[in-house]
Amino acid sequence: MEKSKVLVVGGTGYIGRRMVRASLAQGHRTFVLTRLEKVGMDIDKLQLLLSFKAQGALLVEASMDDHRSLVAAVKQVDVVVSAMGGPHLLQQLKLVEAIKEAGNIQRFLPSEFGMDPARMGHALAPGRVTFDDKMVIRKVIEEANIPHTYVSANCFAAYFAANLSQIGTLLPPKEKVHVYGDGNAKVIFVDEDDVGTYVIKSIDDPRSLNKTIYIRPPGNIFSQNELIAKWEKLSGKVLDKIPIPSDEFLASMEGADHTYQIVVGHVYHIFYEGCLTNFEIADDEEASLLYPEVQYTLMDKYMERYL
Ligand SMILES: NC(=O)c1ccc[n+]([C@@H]2O[C@H](COP(=O)([O-])OP(=O)(O)OC[C@H]3O[C@@H](n4cnc5c(N)ncnc54)[C@H](OP(=O)(O)O)[C@@H]3O)[C@@H](O)[C@H]2O)c1
Known part of the structure; x- marks a missing residue:
């Protein structure tokens, strides 16, 4: 089966850059949404984008404020992975509009990658806004019948x-x-590079279609x-x-x-409260069981770099 073409939105972000690298490493044609107006004088962002290009990624110019550019970007791929940052989560409403219009997307992964927002209805203000925004995006995805996967990545190491x-x-x-x-x-701790690996593993997998994948490496x-x-x-x-x-x-x-x-x-x-582990996974999936071939990083090893 030919591997899907992937568009990463938020690809220069903290977790997004790992999605881009994992997508390239796993052999997907990888497109990175590039907001040229935001590159400006940001030399690090520009260098990162150029490094993606050197590794074979295609930089696609588009903007959340330009619907046509978004639709054109989305039409080039099969899968959209969004890693937009916390304060900008509702900007994804515009991305969902573009995905609806384009009509070709086989999988959308909205920006989640933390606690499962569906389990955080009781969360304290003001932090609950992140979960509320993520649930707003879930609602529009599901109302539009967009094939999706939600990833709960627990605690970034x-x-x-x-x-x-x-x-x-x-x-x-x-x-x-x-x-x-x-x-x-x-608590569950996860190496951020492993988050990227598991996320990209899930995008072509029928077992993760319309499901939440919890990343719970047992070690x-x-x-x-x-x-x-x-x-x-x-x-x-x-x-x-x-x-x-x-x-x-x-x-x-x-x-x-x-x-x-x-x-x-x-x-x-x-x-x-122990909110990451105080429930069993019922109808959804766990990443290390789905992809036992991934040699995830143990925290003992991860922390060695801080010695
Ligand atoms: N589990 C954990 O421990 C943990 C920790 C932190 C974050 N998270 C979650 O991970 C996700 C990503 O967070 P992050 O910290 O990686 O984000 P981040 O580095 O703050 O930002 C990610 C990217 O968002 C994009 N962005 C911002 N405004 C945008 C706009 N108007 N249009 C298009 N793109 C826009 C930018 O991408 P470009 O400049 O490349 O366009 C930016 O690089 C969030 O859902 C967050 O809740 C989880």
Whole structure:
């Protein structure tokens, strides 16, 4: 079977660039939506786009504000993968309009790649806006009968593992570490490159059609306490553990800036509530079971680069 042609929207973004690389690596003809007006003087974005081109990707000029350009971009491919960033999720409504008009798309993957928004109806404000926006996009996709796959990628390792899930830093703490509640809720950590690999594996797969794929690599499911212990073993240094009860943690949102409040909400659901692992996958699919050939990266290995 000929591999599908893929358009990545948001291809220079943090996770989007991994979708582009995985698509090329898996032998798909890969198109990257290129918003020339946004390249401007952004030298890194331009260099990244040129590196994609050098690896065989086709850069397609289009804009969310130019419907015709979007339809023309979508018509060149079979699959659209969107990795648009959190504040811009509703811009995907324009992408859905283009996909509807083009009428040729065999699979659309909207920008998700985190907690399953369908399970976050109870989420705290203001962080819940991400889940609400993702559900708005799901609704229009399903109303238009667009073949789709949703991917729940759980915790990106660089945001949640390397820093031992501490807020406001991306580096491992040196002396003390905040522990959320009893630190025992099970969490799922995923190497971002593996997210790209699993996502692209799923796009031509009939088993993932109109389903949610959860990325739950079994070797990367563990608690914050276990994460801290892994880092202590790697670094050879014992950290002071400072437990934060849930009421104290939630109270820290009061008067804090908007971004901090969003992060606290997400951390609360993941580490106090255990929202990534407190349910069984029923009618949907799990990525490491679908694609056992993928040698995903274990967090012990991932964190070695931070030593
Ligand atoms: N699971 C986790 O731990 C985790 C962590 C972070 C994010 N996420 C999720 O991953 C997804 C992507 O997030 P990210 O952090 O990778 O995003 P990002 O790096 O902030 O941005 C991704 C891309 O969005 C595109 N974009 C923004 N405005 C646009 C517009 N008006 N039209 C077209 N494209 C636009 C840009 O692409 P171009 O400039 O290339 O056009 C940008 O590079 C989100 O759904 C987010 O919720 C999950």
